[in-house]
Amino acid sequence: MNNSLLFTLYRLTAHSLPMFPAPHDKATLLRYAIISSPHLNIRGYTWRIANVETINTDAIHFCIGRNGTRSLPSTDPTGRFVEEEAEITPFTYAITDVYYQLCAIAHRPSLGARPNTIANNLTRLLSASPIASEHNVRFAITPIKEPAPFLQRIQKAETVTRIWITTLRPNPFDEEEDFIEPIARSIDKIHAESAKTTWSGDFLNKHSTTLARVVEGTAARGGDAGARIRETGESRPKNITMSGSVTLTVNLPLDNQSLSDWIRSKYHQIRKNLQ
Numbered sequence: 001m002n003n004s005l006l007f008t009l010y011r012l013t014a015h016s017l018p019m020f021p022a023p024h025d026k027a028t029l030l031r032y033a034i035i036s037s038p039h040l041n042i043r044g045y046t047w048r049i050a051n052v053e054t055i056n057t058d059a060i061h062f063c064i065g066r067n068g069t070r071s072l073p074s075t076d077p078t079g080r081f082v083e084e085e086a087e088i089t090p091f092t093y094a095i096t097d098v099y100y101q102l103c104a105i106a107h108r109p110s111l112g113a114r115p116n117t118i119a120n121n122l123t124r125l126l127s128a129s130p131i132a133s134e135h136n137v138r139f140a141i142t143p144i145k146e147p148a149p150f151l152q153r154i155q156k157a158e159t160v161t162r163i164w165i166t167t168l169r170p171n172p173f174d175e176e177e178d179f180i181e182p183i184a185r186s187i188d189k190i191h192a193e194s195a196k197t198t199w200s201g202d203f204l205n206k207h208s209t210t211l212a213r214v215v216e217g218t219a220a221r222g223g224d225a226g227a228r229i230r231e232t233g234e235s236r237p238k239n240i241t242m243s244g245s246v247t248l249t250v251n252l253p254l255d256n257q258s259l260s261d262w263i264r265s266k267y268h269q270i271r272k273n274l275q
Helices: 026-035 115-127 130-135 147-156 180-190 209-220 256-270
Strands: 004-016 039-042 045-054 059-075 081-088 091-097 102-106 137-143 159-168 194-200 224-230 238-241 247-251
Touching: 004 026, 004 091, 004 115, 004 256, 026 045, 026 059, 026 115, 026 130, 026 137, 039 115, 045 115, 059 115, 059 256, 091 256, 102 115, 102 256, 115 137, 130 137, 147 209, 147 224, 147 238, 159 209, 209 224, 209 256, 247 256
Parallel strands: none
Antiparallel strands: 004 102, 004 137, 004 247, 039 045, 045 059, 059 081, 059 091, 091 102, 159 194, 159 224, 224 238
């Protein structure tokens, strides 16, 4: 039996429809949605949240799983081989920091081939919670990516001619007055989901501290980034993108407080140039 789990870090946000503003802040909406332990039928399985436990003021531990049946080989009382329906309840662990709107989810293949499958079903569950239904709230989730390898490839390139970012909604505590903050705020004001910005030039400043701030701020919000680079003077130009999710391998049994601390520590590490 595998005694370790691979957690992936996500940005998990709540937002209300423009015509139905919610009476609570985003952290409260997220908290209420989780502790209500919602359930929902998804493709013939009943997915649900259970085992909800408060770790500290902002962190909540819970399990997400599904109920269903599966045909398993067995024998009947006479010894004949038969197929019998057996109930299965695969589940996995998650920890959410409601203040920073972050969620670390452990991947278990029995719930989905890819970690994002579990994450997307989590948002469907939260969007079906009583508070979401009452106030027309929707939840969205995106993986947080490691910005450092992307920035290193840009800095090592011979030339950089184009850089683009896709910015998502702002965190409620964001107060930077750099480029990315007005763009992120405008997404909320216009009721958009994201905004894409591109910088072009023959020789972009690949060592710019502003570039690092923009890319790291984009990653912290669960956004994407890409660039058009020429790695050497003889190579052909090519596009690269920010890739590689933020992950952590954790041994069982879980230490919820340590995992909660890692979520914040890793997030602050990504945002280091924004402090």
